[in-house]
Amino acid sequence: MNKTALLKIRLLLLCSCLICLGQLSAVRNLAAQLNTAPPVILNRDQPRLVTERSFRRALTQPISASWSNVEIRMILEKIEDTQQISLLLDRRIDPSTKLNIDLQNQTLEAGLQEIAAQLHARTTIVGSNVYMGPDQAVGTLKTLLALKHQELLSLSDSHPGLKSRMQQLSRNRSFYYQDLDTPAEILKQIAEAYQITISNPERIPHDLWFHGALMAVNANEALTLVLNQLDLTFLWEKQGRAIRIMSIPDRVTIQKTYAPRGSSLVDTVRRLKEAFPEAMITAAGRMILVDASSDIQEKIEADLNPSRGPSRNMPSKPSEFPPIRRRKFTLRVQKVPVLAVMQKLEQSGIEFKYQEDQLKQAGVDLTRRIDISVENANANEFFDALFGPLKLSYQIEGLTVTLTP
Template identity: 25%
Template sequence: MKTLTILLLYLGIPAGEPSSFYTGKELKTSLATNVRWVSIGSELGDQLRDLQTQTNVAILRDRRLDPHRRINVETEFVPRVQVLKQISATIPGAALCITEDCACIGPSDAIYRLPILLSSNAEQLHGLRTKIDTTALRRLTVKVDASWEQLAEPRQILLDHAQTAGVVITNPDAIPHDVWAQQRLPQMSFAHLTTLILNQFDLTFEIATDRAELTIVQIDSEDAIEHRYPVGSTFKATVVNAWQQQAPNLEIRWTGSNATVTTTLRQHILLNAALHAAWNSGSNSDATLMTQEGSIRTRNFQLKAERATIGQLIVFFRTEKIRIEVRDEDSAEVTAILLEPVQLDTRAGKQAGEKLFPLIFGKHFKTVDVRDDRVVLSQE
């Protein structure tokens, strides 16, 4: 599990220079930013390009969605991810998922299986570490420029990127002919890019056990795959109920609020759809962005705070998109608390959020409620 190490000296931390496209944590932060969106009668492709420009997040439209489809979306101030959800909701049978590298919109089955395929193919590579030589493994995992030009053919896109990475595709003709619009994506591994492209044709790949070579194969919906779902404690009961209705004999291994399930890819699609339905029905507008290390309760933190006040620490957490709600924040009593110095042994090691936040704020606020998506502080 990743650890957020926080170093706070007075007023905060200098931000790094932005990359061409945000990925990982920066991606989730950008999509969590509130905007008001009004677009009436605009084409799908234009709306996605506008969002991509505003967010600095790559948005991949599945080839099966018509970019010229005219859609109407009008929102109040909501997280950008909600705008994407509403755009996908205007298209029958479409869905949205967020990966570490981009946002993807397309037919629901393809979208809900994509995270499972990305994870499964990553595990396939991980399992080859002791079988394949270092050079071959590096060719499959090294990050490459994942963009392509207008009117590019997906077969040629993969062949060009394979040549750059030093990877051999044994059967490129398995990729049907198509012509795609220009697309810019962040750098990613060749294996990751290949998954994103092949999924749009209901294809995936198998890697040779002794060299940097892959063979394109049809996706088998009956393949048994182990996958870990970052459910979150807020949604656990709802998700368990939905999953049990779909598959009464489903075996689930829980680690905190994360569920590990081994079942067919076909069943995983249904489970992931149910999970997204639970997230979307909840009050947490950022639930789509939750990752295995995304729950504040279970995520590890290491705090090094010197000469910082409670207010400065809260501001810093908020800039890191760790949601801190302070009840009656404008009251005189709370204003005085925000000026108090942090009272914490900074020599403490890594601790889960559910333990650390009460240690930080418990001496100052009567109630410290640590949830998956936020920390609520109050004097009640």
């Protein structure tokens, strides 16, 4: 029996039960919802969605659109179709919620953040997808992704022979699923693509999902985007060949160390404890050890600025420089290390954030020499030319460029 027939039988049984109970008004409401809901299509064509640089470029494009009393699912469907980007609405958000939206000449990324705010939710970017979910769910997702990345790095460090396996799990892939597909079916598709065994598939609850896509995601991202919506996560087993599904702990945190800046270690620890009471902050030798969620870690990192800081030629007020996206870039050089270009850009107020061990694990060498020839290029065009040869992804926010493999 196919999925459509099963769905019809379930609906008929539900209506019959309601009629037997004399709840005719509930039957009418159910019928009305079915009439307004999007049609169930089991064999949709794969959507043509952009990824990587084209995805990042799409987020910066202006959008103007208005909807009045329209379901959020229909709004996101329209945006996805016209802008050709993957939008993932967390299953814990009611897709039938009706909104009044008026976007006028703002970037697509800002527009999606405004839509999320009306749902008391927020957005984050994973792979080439904009994920929209409850505030706490987004924070948990970001922290889990950081933990899973650390888990694979630790596994690789303890087993040097697993380098090729780690590269396989880090490779970006895209996955598509149809109306009424179950989480088990989606996870099976991911597991088969990465040659992963799910040790306890019985932990996956039954559910029917609306169609969607996971664009340009690695193994950690794909698994987490699905399991997090079910309040589940996983542990890597058998040297990256299997996973064990488990419930998300009540407290999900990640540990990072920072160097104190501008004041003593004791004073910095005391100040951070007062500013971030939800974090566990202690002195570890000459460093500061922070155990907190990714959201809090980002705030502490911004406070302490422990990344490759501004050069000595930079003024103390970054606001003296225009945001990166408002600039134009002209540069013609040959056989110049990428790092040298980055250091020159730092003198104009631009700050680069990245994890050296993460780049090293991916085989990225910032001292690699490249040729660049751009004239009056916008930010995306310039950084595509700079970081494209190294297969580096970047995210721009104000004066900060965050780099990942």
